[in-house]
Amino acid sequence: xxxxxxxxxxxxxxxxxxxxxxxxxxxxxxxxxxxxxxxxxxxxxxxxxxxxxxxxxxxxxxxxxxxxxxxxxxxxxxxxxxxxxxxxxxxxxxxxxxxxxxxxxxxxxxxxxxxxxxxxxxxxxxxxxxxxxxxxxxxxxxxxxxxxxxxxxxxxxxxxxxxxxxxxxxxxxxxxxxxxxxxxxxxxxxxxxxxxxxxxxxxxxxxxxxxxxxxxxxxxxxxxxxxxxxxxxxxxxxxxxxxxxxxxxxxxxxxxxxxxxxxxxxxxxxxxxxxxxxxxxxxxxxxxxxxxxxxxxxxxxxxxxxxxxxxxxxxxxxxxxxxxxxxxxxxxxxxxxxxxxxxxxxxxxxxxxxxxxxxxxxxxxxxxxxxxxxxxxxxxxxxxxxxxxxxxxxxxxxxxxxxxxxxxxxxxxxxxxxxxxxxxxxxxxxxxxxxxxxxxxxxxxxxxxxxxxxxxxxxxxxxxxxxxxxxxxxxxxxxxxxxxxxxxxxxxxxxxxxxx
Numbered sequence: 001x002x003x004x005x006x007x008x009x010x011x012x013x014x015x016x017x018x019x020x021x022x023x024x025x026x027x028x029x030x031x032x033x034x035x036x037x038x039x040x041x042x043x044x045x046x047x048x049x050x051x052x053x054x055x056x057x058x059x060x061x062x063x064x065x066x067x068x069x070x071x072x073x074x075x076x077x078x079x080x081x082x083x084x085x086x087x088x089x090x091x092x093x094x095x096x097x098x099x100x101x102x103x104x105x106x107x108x109x110x111x112x113x114x115x116x117x118x119x120x121x122x123x124x125x126x127x128x129x130x131x132x133x134x135x136x137x138x139x140x141x142x143x144x145x146x147x148x149x150x151x152x153x154x155x156x157x158x159x160x161x162x163x164x165x166x167x168x169x170x171x172x173x174x175x176x177x178x179x180x181x182x183x184x185x186x187x188x189x190x191x192x193x194x195x196x197x198x199x200x201x202x203x204x205x206x207x208x209x210x211x212x213x214x215x216x217x218x219x220x221x222x223x224x225x226x227x228x229x230x231x232x233x234x235x236x237x238x239x240x241x242x243x244x245x246x247x248x249x250x251x252x253x254x255x256x257x258x259x260x261x262x263x264x265x266x267x268x269x270x271x272x273x274x275x276x277x278x279x280x281x282x283x284x285x286x287x288x289x290x291x292x293x294x295x296x297x298x299x300x301x302x303x304x305x306x307x308x309x310x311x312x313x314x315x316x317x318x319x320x321x322x323x324x325x326x327x328x329x330x331x332x333x334x335x336x337x338x339x340x341x342x343x344x345x346x347x348x349x350x351x352x353x354x355x356x357x358x359x360x361x362x363x364x365x366x367x368x369x370x371x372x373x374x375x376x377x378x379x380x381x382x383x384x385x386x387x388x389x390x391x392x393x394x395x396x397x398x399x400x401x402x403x404x405x406x407x408x409x410x411x412x413x414x415x416x417x418x419x420x421x422x423x424x425x426x427x428x429x430x431x432x433x434x435x436x437x438x439x440x441x442x443x444x445x446x447x448x449x450x451x452x453x454x455x456x457x458x459x460x461x462x463x464x465x466x467x468x469x470x471x472x473x474x475x476x477x478x479x480x481x482x483x484x485x486x487x488x489x490x491x492x493x494x495x496x497x498x499x500x
Contacts, residue, residue: 003454006063006073006235007445008055009438010080010164011243012101012265013312015054017062018438019073020445022454024464026436030061037098042105042347045098048086051164052171059231070232076172077239077448078223079246079440080164082187085139087150087161087212093175096159097147099167100139103266103305103347107138108356114138119205126202128186128193128277128286133348133356134303136163137189141206154209161212163188165240169223172237177224180214182291183245191216193288193296194277219245219290220451239447241290243440244268248289248299249447250439251408252462259393259405261386262440263413266350267307269389270299271397282392283352290447292458300396302351302389306344306360308413310378313346320371328418330375339483340364341384341490342377349494350385352392358498363490379416383423384487390427406430406470410439417471425475426483435466 003022009015013036018029034050063070083102088095100106111131114120120131129135140161144151153159162170163184169177185191185198190208192199198213217223223237241249244262248270251260256274261267270289277286277298289299306313311324321327343349345358362374390407394400407429414420414433424431436442449455475483 003074004066004068004072005445005448005452005454006059006076007441007448008059008076008078008168009243009441009444010051010055010078010168012081012103015051015058016441017055017058018441018445019062019066019068024442024445024449024455024461028062028065030058030065032058040106042108044101044104044347046084046101048088048095048099048167051099052168055168056230063231070235073235074454075236075238075448075452076226077444077446078165078168078237079241079243079444080168080184082163082184082242082244083134083136084164085136085143085161086164086167087140087143087159088167088170090158090160090175093170096150096153097143099164100143102134104139105133105348105356107133107142110138110141111356114205122201123189124279126192126194126199127189129189130283130285130354132354134350135187135189137202137206137208140208140212144208154212157211159212160214162214165242166214169237172226172230173224174227178214179217179223181217181219181221181240182288182296183219183242184240185216186288187242193286193298196296218292218294220292220447222451236452238451239444239449241443241447244270244301245289246443246447247410247440248272249443249458249461250441251410251434252465253408254458254462257399257405259400260408260410263307263382263409263411265307265309267304267382267386269302269386269393271393271400273298273300273397278396280392280396282395283354284392284396285351300393302392304385304389305347305350307382308411309346310344310381311413314375314378318374320375327375327379328416330372331379331418334372334376335368338364338366338369338373339486340369340373340377341486342374342381343490343494344378344381345494352388353491353495355495355498358494361490361494361497363493364486379419380422382413382419383426384484386423387426387484406432408432408434410434410437412437420471421474424471424473426480428473428480430473431471432467433469433471435468
């Protein structure tokens with residue numbers, strides 16, 4: 001059997017496909033960006049057709065670039081932007097509405113209403129999540145309630161709901177499979193992570209018919225076969241995980257206490273807690289890191305909505321850079337006497353604040369503040385936000401402080417040495433950057449290889465993890481405390497503005 005694996009990585013701003021060999025070394029890749037749509041303030045949408053077409057084209061290109069034909073591929077693995085919500089017609093495959101993206105905040109008022117009704121306690125106990133517009137449940141409810149005729153069609157069994165993985169599998173299999181995996185299901189606010197099933201009480205609270213829902217499977221499982229005409233042969237889909245969980249696999253964080261943080265459009269830190277689901281007292285999320293052979297491994301997760309998107313903002317809206325790589329030189333040349341803080345709450349504040357109506361703020365400017373200081377503040381904001389997450393994680397898992405654990409990082413932003421050194425400094429803990437920083441796609445490939453029998457177990461992936469650079473903290477404790485005090489004031493000011 002051929003040992004090549006195709007990983008599909010469908011992200012927030014682009015789709016990628018990477019071909020790996022049987023040692024999980026990358027051979028070839030292709031990537032395409034697609035349009036972002038902002039129909040109203042706080043609303044973010046994608047065209048589901050764009051997601052599918054870019055995935056299909058990238059998959060074809062990656063196979064061709066690798067010098068292979070489709071029949072050389074042993075399995076496909078899929079990883080995806082989580083929480084993004086799609087509803088489509090089961091007969092035609094046509095979406096009934098654009099995909100509502102995870103960043104979208106349109107259901108903020110609905111979430112506040114449900115909190116007022118006392119539902120959040122049940123949400124946390126059953127799903128491990130908080131009542132926030134971030135998750136799929138209220139997005140799906142909005143489509144049912146606000147798009148004409150959709151609820152009646154859903155109740156008649158004519159429609160299907162899915163996160164992006166489900167949408168892609170439906171397209172790849174020609175509508176034969178309506179499935180998801182446990183990690184994506186765990187992000188919907190509709191799935192009981194303790195009992196491993198869709199939760200009737202959550203469905204009732206949001207008035208969602210269960211006929212809409214996909215079947216939930218392990219991360220390494222049989223998700224169906226692709227239509228042969230799409231890629232040139234019928235290929236098995238054998239691995240699926242949400243992007244942050246896939247990165248946790250790719251970083252080989254398989255032992256309790258291991259910690260990774262991915263810096264893409266947003267930033268997502270996951271702490272492996274093993275077979276035990278830890279109920280957070282610090283407004284973190286309890287989620288499924290991966291599920292194999294019917295056994296879930298749990299994690300605590302902190303979610304930051306804006307990380308790499310902040311660098312895009314510096315480029316596209318402010319115009320102070322032409323390329324993301326320029327931020328490092330700007331930050332290093334910034335005036336060290338200025339303490340400028342940028343709180344990038346463009347789509348609300350995530351963990352541990354969960355303030356949906358917060359908006360970004362830039363504080364501490366002087367007449368001499370310019371692009372250099374703003375770029376530095378942007379990179380530092382990523383470290384400060386991660387520090388907030390680490391503090392919350394130590395509160396929920398005190399052993400983390402005793403372990404003095406290393407933070408493994410990945411994602412495009414970690415190529416920035418300034419940002420990674422500041423991250424180590426402000427956390428007061430080592431930061432390790434692997435040789436392969438695209439660990440999200442690697443995790444999807446590993447799960448597919450496991451599901452197809454190409455990889456005997458995930459231990460093989462753990463042995464192959466390689467360090468590229470370690471950043472050790474070098475900031476004086478007094479300077480670190482002063483910097484964090486300023487950040488706390490900046491966040492407090494942002495929260496104060498949100499009260500109106």
